[in-house]
Amino acid sequence: MTSPLRLQKFLSRCGIASRRKAEEYIAQGRVTVDGKVVTCMGEQIIPGKQKVYFDGKEVVAEERFIYILLNKPKGYVTTLSDPQGRPIVTSLLSGIQERVYPVGRLDLDTEGALLLTNDGNLAQSILHPSHEVTKTYEAEVKGHPPTASIRRLEKGILLEKKKTAPARIRVKQRGKETTTMVITIHEGRKRQVKKMFQAIGHPVIALKRLAYGQLTLDGLSIGKYKILQQKELQKIFSHNFLYKHQNS
Numbered sequence: 001m002t003s004p005l006r007l008q009k010f011l012s013r014c015g016i017a018s019r020r021k022a023e024e025y026i027a028q029g030r031v032t033v034d035g036k037v038v039t040c041m042g043e044q045i046i047p048g049k050q051k052v053y054f055d056g057k058e059v060v061a062e063e064r065f066i067y068i069l070l071n072k073p074k075g076y077v078t079t080l081s082d083p084q085g086r087p088i089v090t091s092l093l094s095g096i097q098e099r100v101y102p103v104g105r106l107d108l109d110t111e112g113a114l115l116l117t118n119d120g121n122l123a124q125s126i127l128h129p130s131h132e133v134t135k136t137y138e139a140e141v142k143g144h145p146p147t148a149s150i151r152r153l154e155k156g157i158l159l160e161k162k163k164t165a166p167a168r169i170r171v172k173q174r175g176k177e178t179t180t181m182v183i184t185i186h187e188g189r190k191r192q193v194k195k196m197f198q199a200i201g202h203p204v205i206a207l208k209r210l211a212y213g214q215l216t217l218d219g220l221s222i223g224k225y226k227i228l229q230q231k232e233l234q235k236i237f238s239h240n241f242l243y244k245h246q247n248s
């Protein structure tokens with residue numbers, strides 16, 4: 001909160017009252033800015049720079065963190081703007097006032113679980129390799145990878161001269177020409193899952209992220225999102241590296 005803000009908006013963001021009620025308080029002369037009573041509605045303030053008091057008590061700008069789990073559809077970019085004019089994931093959120101951003105990325109053609117937040121610390125914790133937050137994907141790959149190749153992927157293979165960390169892979173379904181696998185990894189290298197399967201000669205045809213840790217989409221349909229509660233957030237860090245795959 002550093003850009004100028006209407007006084008009533010600032011008061012409501014700080015949890016004093018709704019914007020309309022805050023306007024009443026201002027009109028009643030109960031609010032001061034830098035020691036002066038303000039009764040006009042057009043007053044703009046810079047939070048953190050000016051001192052605002054309500055009924056003699058300082059109003060402190062407290063940041064409200066919000067955590068959103070979106071089931072990202074294919075065809076959406078996970079950046080906040082796109083020079084090519086493709087749709088951006090935040091356009092799927094309606095009525096969210098906070099400026100949230102995606103935690104990590106999903107490719108344009110990947111769908112599934114995407115976290116968005118305005119809490120930089122949480123985003124950092126999720127992305128930092130030391131926390132080993134697991135990500136589980138469902139990958140439909142070309143052909144039928146032999147067990148030995150799957151084991152190689154699980155142990156770690158060289159990708160761009162660096163060995164991948166251990167992964168867990170289950171075969172979910174063998175189709176006529178493709179295989180659907182569920183893979184859990186705890187790294188977040190760019191296009192990692194696609195590169196891993198490419199490396200064993202079985203390129204990914206379709207990719208979907210099912211979960212962060214034990215936080216799953218849990219019935220959230222494509223394009224829909226939900227605001228996460230504290231209890232759900234904890235599931236992200238649940239150190240069950242080998243997330244129990246459904247249907248496996």
Ligand code: URA
Binds near residue numbers: 106192
């Ligand atoms: N791995 C990929 O290859 N693509 C994604 O979008 C996510 C993980």
